[in-house]
Amino acid sequence: MSKPSIPQGTRDFSPAEVRRRRYILDTLQALFELYGFAPLETPSMENLVTLTGKYGEEGDRLIFKILNNGLHEKKEDDKAKLNAEWDKLLSRPYSTPVVTERALRYDLTIPFARYVVMHQSELSFPFRRYQMQPVWRADRPQKGRYREFWQCDADVVGSTSLINEAELLGIYRSAFAKLQIPVTIKINSRKLLAALAELCGMPDKMMDITVALDKLDKIGWVGVAKELQERGITDEGIWQIEKVINVTGTNDEKLLAYSDIMQNSPAGIAGINELSKTLAYYRELGFRNWGSGAENWEPRTDNILVDISLARGLNYYTGVIVEVVCSHPDVKMGSIGGGGRYDDLTGLFGLKGLSGVGISFGIDRIYDVLEELKAFPEQLAEGTVAMLVNFGGENEIYALHILSQLRTAGIAAEIYPDPAKFDKQMKYANKRAISYVLLPGDEERLQGKVSLKNFISGQQQLLSVEECIKMIKS
RNA sequence: GAGGUUGUAGCUCAGCAGGUUAGAGCAUCAGAUUGUGGUUCUGAGGGUCGAGGGUUCGAGCCCCUUUAGCCUCCCCA
Numbered sequence: 001m002s003k004p005s006i007p008q009g010t011r012d013f014s015p016a017e018v019r020r021r022r023y024i025l026d027t028l029q030a031l032f033e034l035y036g037f038a039p040l041e042t043p044s045m046e047n048l049v050t051l052t053g054k055y056g057e058e059g060d061r062l063i064f065k066i067l068n069n070g071l072h073e074k075k076e077d078d079k080a081k082l083n084a085e086w087d088k089l090l091s092r093p094y095s096t097p098v099v100t101e102r103a104l105r106y107d108l109t110i111p112f113a114r115y116v117v118m119h120q121s122e123l124s125f126p127f128r129r130y131q132m133q134p135v136w137r138a139d140r141p142q143k144g145r146y147r148e149f150w151q152c153d154a155d156v157v158g159s160t161s162l163i164n165e166a167e168l169l170g171i172y173r174s175a176f177a178k179l180q181i182p183v184t185i186k187i188n189s190r191k192l193l194a195a196l197a198e199l200c201g202m203p204d205k206m207m208d209i210t211v212a213l214d215k216l217d218k219i220g221w222v223g224v225a226k227e228l229q230e231r232g233i234t235d236e237g238i239w240q241i242e243k244v245i246n247v248t249g250t251n252d253e254k255l256l257a258y259s260d261i262m263q264n265s266p267a268g269i270a271g272i273n274e275l276s277k278t279l280a281y282y283r284e285l286g287f288r289n290w291g292s293g294a295e296n297w298e299p300r301t302d303n304i305l306v307d308i309s310l311a312r313g314l315n316y317y318t319g320v321i322v323e324v325v326c327s328h329p330d331v332k333m334g335s336i337g338g339g340g341r342y343d344d345l346t347g348l349f350g351l352k353g354l355s356g357v358g359i360s361f362g363i364d365r366i367y368d369v370l371e372e373l374k375a376f377p378e379q380l381a382e383g384t385v386a387m388l389v390n391f392g393g394e395n396e397i398y399a400l401h402i403l404s405q406l407r408t409a410g411i412a413a414e415i416y417p418d419p420a421k422f423d424k425q426m427k428y429a430n431k432r433a434i435s436y437v438l439l440p441g442d443e444e445r446l447q448g449k450v451s452l453k454n455f456i457s458g459q460q461q462l463l464s465v466e467e468c469i470k471m472i473k474s
Numbered sequence: 475g476a477g478g479u480u481g482u483a484g485c486u487c488a489g490c491a492g493g494u495u496a497g498a499g500c501a502u503c504a505g506a507u508u509g510u511g512g513u514u515c516u517g518a519g520g521g522u523c524g525a526g527g528g529u530u531c532g533a534g535c536c537c538c539u540u541u542a543g544c545c546u547c548c549c550c551a
Contacts, residue, residue: 008543058549061475107551135551140475142545149551335551362551391509426511441509455511 009147032130040129042111048103064104064136104136108153117349125158155358166281168359180375182301184327188310195268200237214311251306318343336365385412386436387429392419399440409469
């Protein structure tokens with residue numbers, strides 16, 4: 001027999017881990033609901049054609065494909081068909097429909113777009129939904145990167161108002177305040193990146209500029225300039241870009257400076273307006289009491305930063321884009337959330353002119369950050385609160401009755417199922433970190449009582465079941 | 475796709491310059507202790523040293539091949 005193992009890039013979650021993960025998910029879910037978003041779930045697998053071509057060249061490669069059923073039934077016809085496809089397979093590493101026509105979900109946005117198009121007649125727009133489900137990528141796993149991981153998205157489709165952007169930023173603000181993670185929310189607009197390309201006189205080079213610029217905080221300006229040169233940007237263009245990224249100051253000051261530099265670019269002006277309007281809405285969203293003054297803001301741990309070097313990989317974003325990073329100095333972690341506006345997402349599936357904007361939480365990374373900051377609430381560890389020792393015989397039945405009463409009172413309780421040695425039962429309770437142990441033995445049963453032992457203090461007393469319940473609950 | 479690194483008991487790892495029968499801690503089980511846990515003490519079980527080949531009188535250690543995990547780059551969450 002071989003050693004048991006799990007596929008590369010997947011993980012088991014222990015009871016303690018599941019509790020902590022649920023804490024994150026529950027926190028986010030409560031906020032999504034509070035902000036008026038509706039839950040949605042889609043299948044783990046989609047038709048392959050739904051997914052291919054949506055995530056860029058690299059993306060197609062990283063889709064997990066599912067082998068078609070029935071390939072093992074070696075009918076002569078099928079064999080012939082398979083052989084015919086084999087050559088195609090060899091010449092092109094991509095799959096043919098004979099071998100695979102389904103694939104595992106790669107993200108939550110495309111399935112959402114597919115859902116919206118399929119159910120457009122039933123939905124009322126603007127449609128706000130949230131979705132928390134696992135996704136799969138055939139990527140090479142590394143630290144903080146898995147082949148199976150959870151995404152947690154909230155999107156609005158069917159509205160171009162920047163209030164949506166501001167609301168989503170508000171969710172970020174509330175969420176990270178609740179989770180007690182200090183964050184920087186970087187914000188930019190694809191339109192500014194387009195304007196930047198115009199400024200260089202090379203509007204068709206926007207993607208190249210974007211990709212290079214995205215690495216600014218990693219490789220510095222010198223590295224970026226080098227990459228820009230390799231990507232065929234002229235020296236004049238590079239100089240223009242340098243001028244823009246060298247702008248410093250508050251968000252307002254930056255936007256003001258950009259509007260000066262980009263005054264001849266319609267895209268640039270549009271982008272700047274987009275950002276300043278979003279930020280203005282966002283400010284107003286933080287108020288608690290109308291008209292009671294600036295002191296009454298929602299508590300927050302975030303800091304919003306206009307950052308023109310922010311790019312984000314996905315190529316369907318068209319307007320505002322955001323990315324969240326933990327700003328605690330001890331935490332070295334990539335982005336823990338991101339999102340943006342896509343003007344025509346559902347157009348891919350034939351429904352034109354529907355604009356959407358969404359955000360995503362990287363809950364695996366949020367988990368790691370909380371772990372590092374030791375910011376998980378203490379009481380999450382608690383499972384079973386009380387355990388009944390099993391003394392066998394009549395005592396066993398007596399114990400079951402007590403067990404039932406404890407549970408009715410809302411106390412998480414269990415009985416040791418076997419009348420094992422006392423010592424063994426106590427050790428079990430200790431290892432499980434159970435706070436109370438109840439001893440229903442002969443002496444106790446005859447008095448209609450039970451001994452309650454507090455496993456933290458070690459103290460023990462003889463009580464009625466009602467008194468026990470009271471004691472445990474206090 | 476490119477590179478680096480590791481693989482020895484269920485888990486975490488030792489292992490001398492190639493030299494008898496491969497070790498420790500934790501975990502498991504049993505006992506000191508059939509109604510009092512955490513920290514003790516005693517004992518026991520458990521290994522094709524990732525796999526295959528080669529060098530050698532002799533390989534866990536050296537060489538080749540292979541495989542799996544982890545990490546870095548690319549890209550991303």
